[in-house]
Amino acid sequence: MTDVLNPVDIEKAIRSCSDRIANGVKVCSDTYSAFLKADHEFDQAFARAYMDYDGAAHERKFAAELATAKEREARDRADVAYRYADRLARALENELRAYQSIGASVRSMYAVAGVGVGR
Incomplete structure (x- = not known):
């Protein structure tokens, strides 16, 4: 079943x-x-461990x-947490664009039907 959306929805x-996108920035x-x-x-620990190793250079x-x-x-x-947050932020931006597109379609539909156009 498909939801029927009105301009308010x-x-x-x-x-x-938009609020979720704004929160996603933080x-x-x-x-x-x-x-x-x-x-x-990690870099610091690796460097310390590398320099502290008392053995052959190749080891x-x-x-x-x-x-x-x-x-x-x-x-x-x-890294996984950051990449997840970044992908989620991008998905939210795509969701926003989809809602904006749906909104334009619904406004157009209402205008063609003569609803909400100053009558």
Whole structure:
């Protein structure tokens, strides 16, 4: 079953979507900031582990990778959270455009029917 939308419903949906987009800006900013922090912490931990390894030079990288698995996992979780927030923000922008398009169609339909055009 398809919902029948009137201009008021569409306006409410547009306003709600716009509010969600506005709130999403902070979410994206916060999650990106968390990713940058986790990425920096991983880089620092990796460099320390690399320099602290007391063995053959060719083994340093592998030892550092093993020693920083926790930091890498935290960085990866932060990256996933940011990418999710970013994709959601883009989806909301597409949703807004869809509501705007529906709104234009409904206004056109009402105008053709002679409803709400100054009568």
